[in-house]
Amino acid sequence: MGRVAYVNGRFARHAEAAVHIEDRGYQFSDGIYEVWAVFDGKLVDSAGHFARLKRSLDELRIAQPMSEAALRIVLAQMVRKNRVRDGMLYLQVTRGVAPRDHPFPVPAPAPAVVITAKSVDHAAAEARAAVGAAVITVPENRWGRCDIKTVGLLPNVLAKQAAREAGAVEAWFVDDLGLVTEGASSNAWIVDQSGALRTRDIQANILRGVTRSRLLALAAELGLPLEERPFTPDEAKLAKEAFITGAGTLVLPIVRIDDSKVGDGIPGPMAKRLRRLYIDHARREADVQ
Numbered sequence: 130m131g132r133v134a135y136v137n138g139r140f141a142r143h144a145e146a147a148v149h150i151e152d153r154g155y156q157f158s159d160g161i162y163e164v165w166a167v168f169d170g171k172l173v174d175s176a177g178h179f180a181r182l183k184r185s186l187d188e189l190r191i192a193q194p195m196s197e198a199a200l201r202i203v204l205a206q207m208v209r210k211n212r213v214r215d216g217m218l219y220l221q222v223t224r225g226v227a228p229r230d231h232p233f234p235v236p237a238p239a240p241a242v243v244i245t246a247k248s249v250d251h252a253a254a255e256a257r258a259a260v261g262a263a264v265i266t267v268p269e270n271r272w273g274r275c276d277i278k279t280v281g282l283l284p285n286v287l288a289k290q291a292a293r294e295a296g297a298v299e300a301w302f303v304d305d306l307g308l309v310t311e312g313a314s315s316n317a318w319i320v321d322q323s324g325a326l327r328t329r330d331i332q333a334n335i336l337r338g339v340t341r342s343r344l345l346a347l348a349a350e351l352g353l354p355l356e357e358r359p360f361t362p363d364e365a366k367l368a369k370e371a372f373i374t375g376a377g378t379l380v381l382p383i384v385r386i387d388d389s390k391v392g393d394g395i396p397g398p399m400a401k402r403l404r405r406l407y408i409d410h411a412r413r414e415a416d417v418q
C-alpha cells in the first residue's frame with residue numbers, strides 16, 4: 130500500500146490514517162466504493178468509474194462529497210504522492226459519522242471520504258495471466274442490489290476465502306436458476322462451444338463492471354460474436370475458454386472451474402487476445418476520454 134492516504138480532506142501518512150469509530154461505513158457498511166486501474170500514472174476508463182460512483186451514491190442517497198473535477202485533482206495527487214506508475218486507486222465514501230442509529234442521520238453528516246493508492250507489479254500479473262487461474266462455484270447469497278458498489282462485501286469475502294482455500298483466485302456465484310451471476314470481485318465470461326463471447330446481462334443482479342462494458346465495446350469493434358446471456362457452471366466447464374474481468378484483474382484467463390479443466394487447461398487464444406486488447410486500450414486511452 131502507498132505511503133499517503135487521503136482522509137476527509139487531508140493527506141495523511143498511511144500508517145496513521147484513521148476514521149471515526151462511529152463512521153457508518155464501519156458500523157453499518159453504509160457506504161460505497163470505486164476502484165480505478167492506473168496505467169502510466171493515468172486512470173483507466175475513468176469516465177465509466179466516475180459515472181458508476183455517482184450512481185452508487187445516488188442510489189443510496191449519499192451526497193456527492195465533491196465535484197468530479199475536484200475528485201480528479203485529488204486522485205491525481207494521490208497517484209503523484211504515492212509515486213504510482215501502474216497500480217490501483219481505491220475510493221470509499223460513507224454516509225459519514227453519527228451516533229449509531231439505523232435510519233439516515235438528521236441533519237445529514239458530511240460524507241466521509243477515504244482514498245488509498247497502491248502500485249501493481251505488472252510483470253507478476255502478466256506471469257499469472259500466462260498460466261491462467263482457477264475459480265470455484267458457490268451459491269449466490271448476496272442481497273438484491275449488487276448493481277450498487279457497496280462496501281457491504283461479507284458474502285464476497287467468504288466466497289473469496291473459500292476460493293483461496295481451494296487453491297483458486299475467484300469464486301463464481303450461482304443463482305437459484307443455476308446460472309452464474311459474476312465473481313466475488315470480477316465479472317465472469319466464457320467463449321462458448323459456438324465460439325461466442327458470453328457474459329451475464331446487466332438486467333441480472335450483478336455489478337455493471339466498467340471493464341466488462343469496455344471489453345464488450347472493444348470486442349464489438351472487432352466484430353467478435355457477443356452474447357450478453359447467462360451460462361451454467363456446466364456450460365462454463367464445457368466451454369472453449371473462460372476468463373474474468375475487473376479493474377484489478379483486467380482480463381484474466383480461467384483454466385479450471387471447480388474440478389474441471391477448461392479446454393486444454395491453458396489460457397485460450399481469445400482470452401489472451403482480449404487481455405492484450407484491453408491493456409493496449411488502457412495504455413493508449415488512460416484519461417483520454
Ligand code: PDD
Pocket residue numbers: 164311312313314315316336337338339340341374375376377
Ligand atoms: N471489484 N463484480 C464485482 C462483484 C466486483 O467487485 C467487481 C470489481 C467487478 C468488476 O468491475 P470493474 O470492471 O468495474 O472493476 C465485478 C473491484 C476491483 C474490487 O472489489 O476490488
